[in-house]
Amino acid sequence: MRIALVGVGSLGTIAGALLSKVGLDIVLIDANEEHVNELNSEGARIEGHMEATIPVKAIRPHQMDGTYDLFIYLVKSTFDDVALPALLPFMRDDSVLITL
Numbered sequence: 001m002r003i004a005l006v007g008v009g010s011l012g013t014i015a016g017a018l019l020s021k022v023g024l025d026i027v028l029i030d031a032n033e034e035h036v037n038e039l040n041s042e043g044a045r046i047e048g049h050m051e052a053t054i055p056v057k058a059i060r061p062h063q064m065d066g067t068y069d070l071f072i073y074l075v076k077s078t079f080d081d082v083a084l085p086a087l088l089p090f091m092r093d094d095s096v097l098i099t100l
Contacts, residue, residue, distance in 0.1 A: 004071050
């Protein structure tokens with residue numbers, strides 16, 4: 001299953017890192033180039049109830065390719081009018097989009 005986690009703020013970073021850690025085929029997608037670069041070079045750092053640095057794959061939206069089976073959508077609703085239509089070319093008829 002190919003998974004795209006869209007919107008990699010604090011919750012997206014944690015969710016994406018934990019799903020990556022268990023071996024799922026997941027890519028974290030975020031518009032913030034600096035954040036994407038840091039995730040790729042340093043991994044996702046989780047602090048608090050657990051302490052971990054987990055390697056992840058992160059890209060910017062324009063780097064998406066192919067289609068995804070599952071979209072985990074964590075974008076702020078003020079960006080829905082731009083972010084949601086941008087995902088359509090990467091969806092199949094049976095792709096699933098969930099929000100958290």
